[in-house]
Amino acid sequence: MTMSSPEPLLALTNVNTFYGQAQVHFGLSITVGRGHIVCLLGGNASGKSTTMKIILGLVKPRSGEVTFDGASLIGLTTPQIVRRGIASVPEARRLFADMSVRENILMGAFVRSDREAIAQDLDKMLTLFPKLGQRLSQRAGSLSGGEQQMVAMARALMSRPRMIVMDEPTMGLSPLYVDRVLELIRTINQEGVSVFMVEQNASLALEIAHEAYVLQTGKIVLSGSARTLKDDPRVRDAYLGGSEAA
Ligand SMILES: Nc1ncnc2c1ncn2[C@@H]1O[C@H](COP(=O)(O)OP(=O)(O)OP(=O)(O)O)[C@@H](O)[C@H]1O
């Protein structure tokens, strides 16, 4: 680290991924610039969630490189990757349903031992997500989908990440909560956290993203600034192409 780093915060370069014999990614290259919100769009089974899993070290690509802040993530465990500064909001939230909201949020701080700062951060989460204040001792499984999404976002922020990766954060939420979640993603980003999110709903994603990539059966078929892609008919086509079942 001798010079200021012009490289992107996150970079996937020429990634090829297989499940057994089946190839899921074909030379995938994606970058997320510092401070940016980047969306990965694509229909069902195009390989979006697998991309998230690669970033988090849950799936190992057969070839290619993944770097965060200039250093390779390949071969690191998920906790090591979290310590480097990446937190996740997984598909379908993945809360511990029988544990309280408080316990679920604090779970995000598992890589930290600074107890006072953790308590302060929990308070901060209640400012960011005021609705959770009255629900701290409630079973997480008893919350609505929108409230669970807030818990999952608060949990992710508790590790003080430099980047959050999210898998379909608005999936299954009521319109009111969709807007709320998008607004919160924007707020989190404005506080300096970069965001990589997977989304099937192109029009929603392009409202808040700086850049986006369109994935079709494991290949990036289109990418660019959200502003340009919003007006591109191919985005709609690519997006609708594989998602009729949704
Ligand atoms: N653990 C696994 N073992 C074998 N095949 C898998 C596994 N996980 C995913 N796949 C397959 O890999 C392909 C890509 O899956 P992935 O979940 O990455 O797609 P996706 O774009 O997130 O889809 P969706 O829109 O349905 O969430 C699919 O064909 C899927 O069936």
Ligand SMILES: [Mg+2]
């Ligand atoms: Mg998925």
